[in-house]
Amino acid sequence: MPSSTAAPRRSRDITGSGLAFVAPFLLVYALFLVVPLGMGLINGFTDASLVGGDREFVGAANFAEALTDPALWRSLGVTVVFTLASTPPLIAVGLLMALLTHHLAPARWLWRLVFFAPYVLPSSAIALIFVWIYQPGFGLADALLEMVGAEPVGWLSRPVAAMLGVVLATVWWTAGFNFLLYLAALQAIPGDLYEASSLDGASRVQQFFGITLPMLRPTTGLIAVLQLLASLKVFDQFYLITGGGPQHSTRPILQYVYEHGFTNYRIGYASAVSYVFFALVLLLTAAHLSIRRRREGRLGHA
Amino acid sequence: MPERPLTRSRARAGNAVLLLIAIALAVVWALPLVWAVLTSLKPESETTEIPLRWLPREVTAEAYRSVLATEEIWYWLANSAFTASAVTALVLLLSSTAAYGFSRTRFRGRGALFALVLAGVLVPTEILIVPLFQEMVFFGLVDTPWGVILPQAVLPAMVYILKVFFDGVPRELEEAALMDGAGRWRVFWRIVLPLSRPVLAAVGIFTFITTWNNFLWPFIVTASPESMTLPVGLATVQGSYGVRYAEIMATVVLAALPLLIVFVLFQRHIVRGIAHTGLGGR
Numbered sequence: 001m002p003s004s005t006a007a008p009r010r011s012r013d014i015t016g017s018g019l020a021f022v023a024p025f026l027l028v029y030a031l032f033l034v035v036p037l038g039m040g041l042i043n044g045f046t047d048a049s050l051v052g053g054d055r056e057f058v059g060a061a062n063f064a065e066a067l068t069d070p071a072l073w074r075s076l077g078v079t080v081v082f083t084l085a086s087t088p089p090l091i092a093v094g095l096l097m098a099l100l101t102h103h104l105a106p107a108r109w110l111w112r113l114v115f116f117a118p119y120v121l122p123s124s125a126i127a128l129i130f131v132w133i134y135q136p137g138f139g140l141a142d143a144l145l146e147m148v149g150a151e152p153v154g155w156l157s158r159p160v161a162a163m164l165g166v167v168l169a170t171v172w173w174t175a176g177f178n179f180l181l182y183l184a185a186l187q188a189i190p191g192d193l194y195e196a197s198s199l200d201g202a203s204r205v206q207q208f209f210g211i212t213l214p215m216l217r218p219t220t221g222l223i224a225v226l227q228l229l230a231s232l233k234v235f236d237q238f239y240l241i242t243g244g245g246p247q248h249s250t251r252p253i254l255q256y257v258y259e260h261g262f263t264n265y266r267i268g269y270a271s272a273v274s275y276v277f278f279a280l281v282l283l284l285t286a287a288h289l290s291i292r293r294r295r296e297g298r299l300g301h302a
Numbered sequence: 303m304p305e306r307p308l309t310r311s312r313a314r315a316g317n318a319v320l321l322l323i324a325i326a327l328a329v330v331w332a333l334p335l336v337w338a339v340l341t342s343l344k345p346e347s348e349t350t351e352i353p354l355r356w357l358p359r360e361v362t363a364e365a366y367r368s369v370l371a372t373e374e375i376w377y378w379l380a381n382s383a384f385t386a387s388a389v390t391a392l393v394l395l396l397s398s399t400a401a402y403g404f405s406r407t408r409f410r411g412r413g414a415l416f417a418l419v420l421a422g423v424l425v426p427t428e429i430l431i432v433p434l435f436q437e438m439v440f441f442g443l444v445d446t447p448w449g450v451i452l453p454q455a456v457l458p459a460m461v462y463i464l465k466v467f468f469d470g471v472p473r474e475l476e477e478a479a480l481m482d483g484a485g486r487w488r489v490f491w492r493i494v495l496p497l498s499r500p501v502l503a504a505v506g507i508f509t510f511i512t513t514w515n516n517f518l519w520p521f522i523v524t525a526s527p528e529s530m531t532l533p534v535g536l537a538t539v540q541g542s543y544g545v546r547y548a549e550i551m552a553t554v555v556l557a558a559l560p561l562l563i564v565f566v567l568f569q570r571h572i573v574r575g576i577a578h579t580g581l582g583g584r
Contacts, residue, residue: 017403017485018408018412019409021400021486022495025397025399027359027457028455029458032434033422033425036433036434036436039433040432098371100324100327102319103316103317114332118334122515122532124534124557125536125557128550129338131540132335132337132341132551170335180577181577183577232426240517240537254428263430271432274430274431274432281364285396
């Protein structure tokens with residue numbers, strides 16, 4: 001802490017330039033985050049249209065419509081199913097990759113490259129690759145199924161297969177991120193824990209369940225939360241691979257918002273739905289924070 | 303890290319099994335990209351053959367030649383390079399100055415303003431697409447590079463990460479310089495920023511990759527092929543090339559290359575960045 005007696009010039013300087021340091025960021029922050037947040041809220045209570053014209057205050061009608069639209073609940077269902085179907089494999093595959101890489105020290109950079117590379121590609125590249133792989137007849141997926149004697153699936157033409165297709169593409173695309181988080185966590189586990197337990201005669205399997213998994217629990221929690229938030233906001237893969245089809249059976253919430261705002265021009269309604277979605281995200285974040293706080297309170301400082 | 307001596311001999315045998323599993327997983331993981339490359343090297347007529355052939359009968363760069371002959375891909379590459387660089391520069395500049403201000407200087411309302419910035423971390427930018435688009439219409443920035451850039455330059459999480467870092471930097475160096483009569487800005491540029499190179503690199507690389515790959519916002523705000531970024535342009539390829547799969551895969555490979563190169567070059571920074579901050583979740 002600077003004491004006031006030591007350098008009067010310095011403390012004046014400190015107060016003088018402080019605002020100047022934060023002002024540029026705050027200006028952009030206000031313009032492109034705070035203002036649109038407010039505009040969205042106001043939109044939500046009007047019948048504003050993207051093509052302009054007068055807009056009228058409609059009270060909570062948009063919110064009432066949103067909450068009673070079966071299509072919105074269906075989209076919410078798509079998001080929930082996607083989250084439930086993609087999170088376990090994303091965690092399991094990420095963990096498996098990390099364990100393998102951790103124990104195969106010599107070529108670590110090579111494994112890291114192969115497992116993480118898909119993560120740096122844009123979603124539209126992923127979508128093009130997988131649409132190509134899922135082509136009926138001459139696609140790679142059907143050809144591989146045929147090699148093991150299975151029937152072609154009709155990947156993007158049936159609701160369940162389309163969802164499975166997007167989940168597989170997502171696991172391939174993003175497992176590398178969880179892999180790196182797990183790898184870092186594995187490297188942070190102190191080696192003497194294993195040494196001590198092998199002196200006590202513990203097998204590798206026992207060590208895995210007794211030391212490795214428990215030590216990784218905080219990372220698993222972090223990954224699960226990041227995954228949940230990312231899954232709620234999923235848009236690209238669905239929009240680009242299935243287009244939300246067949247018959248809206250794979251249309252996530254954000255695509256619902258996008259279509260109402262930019263295809264039907266109903267920006268009042270789209271803003272209201274955005275806010276419903278925002279409330280959901282905040283609710284889950286708050287739940288996560290309170291669970292974590294309670295747990296940390298119970299365990300002391302973990 | 304030295305291998306633990308007691309487990310070494312048992313580990314040998316186990317490692318062979320692990321290696322086999324790892325190779326199998328790596329083959330599966332490499333397959334989609336390898337398949338894209340193989341497809342891109344085939345003549346168009348070979349791509350839809352049944353039964354499927356893995357390798358091209360004759361390797362040809364025809365698909366690449368015709369993709370590179372289109373003007374669009376060059377526009378997309380240039381737009382992506384410019385917008386991602388501009389966003390990265392803006393984020394580094396705006397976030398580091400703000401973080402330093404919040405970490406080191408004192409002014410009225412500092413606590414409240416920092417809380418406001420932190421609250422921004424909770425806002426998913428996806429919910430802002432409609433009002434942001436209205437704003438862009440108002441400013442006349444629809445379908446322009448600045449329309450793509452400006453909304454992406456607001457990353458409150460980066461301010462937080464940098465503030466935490468600055469909080470941990472010992473103040474002695476700065477105080478000595480301040481005593482010598484250097485101003486706050488000079489201290490910031492000459493002393494603090496050079497000390498922060500690793501964390502700035504992590505923030506910069508992540509901002510660059512995220513912006514380069516961002517789909518939703520550029521997709522909303524651009525309309526003409528000349529102003530699209532690479533991911534947005536890529537998404538239009540499916541329809542416009544018809545069923546020319548070799549060309550589509552050649553485009554994918556060309557689009558993937560820049561970032562794969564960035565990743566190989568900055569592997570260490572990226573790995574460390576994810577490990578320490580959980581940056582870049584998607």
